[in-house]
Amino acid sequence: MHAPSEKPQPCWSCRKREATGTYTHAGRTVMVCATCLDRLEVQEAFEYKGLAIDKLVSRDQYDEVGCIRRRQSPLRS
Numbered sequence: 001m002h003a004p005s006e007k008p009q010p011c012w013s014c015r016k017r018e019a020t021g022t023y024t025h026a027g028r029t030v031m032v033c034a035t036c037l038d039r040l041e042v043q044e045a046f047e048y049k050g051l052a053i054d055k056l057v058s059r060d061q062y063d064e065v066g067c068i069r070r071r072q073s074p075l076r077s
């Protein structure tokens with residue numbers, strides 16, 4: 001650690017404001033300002049939700065495809 005402690009660290013995300021807190025994502029901790037910390041946390045929550053919804057939707061569609069296949073039985077022809 002060569003950097004002097006009195007020098008303020010710039011925000012990892014915007015690089016405009018002084019970093020005031022830490023944000024951990026995917027095992028990596030970065031220094032960010034309060035504004036970016038809020039934004040990143042909200043963003044992460046939305047992304048997580050989006051993935052969960054995506055999984056549910058694709059599973060639903062898969063079930064529907066299975067039902068259609070069963071209904072179109074070759075015995076009817």
Ligand SMILES: [Zn+2]
Binds near residue numbers: 013034
């Ligand atoms: Zn920032």
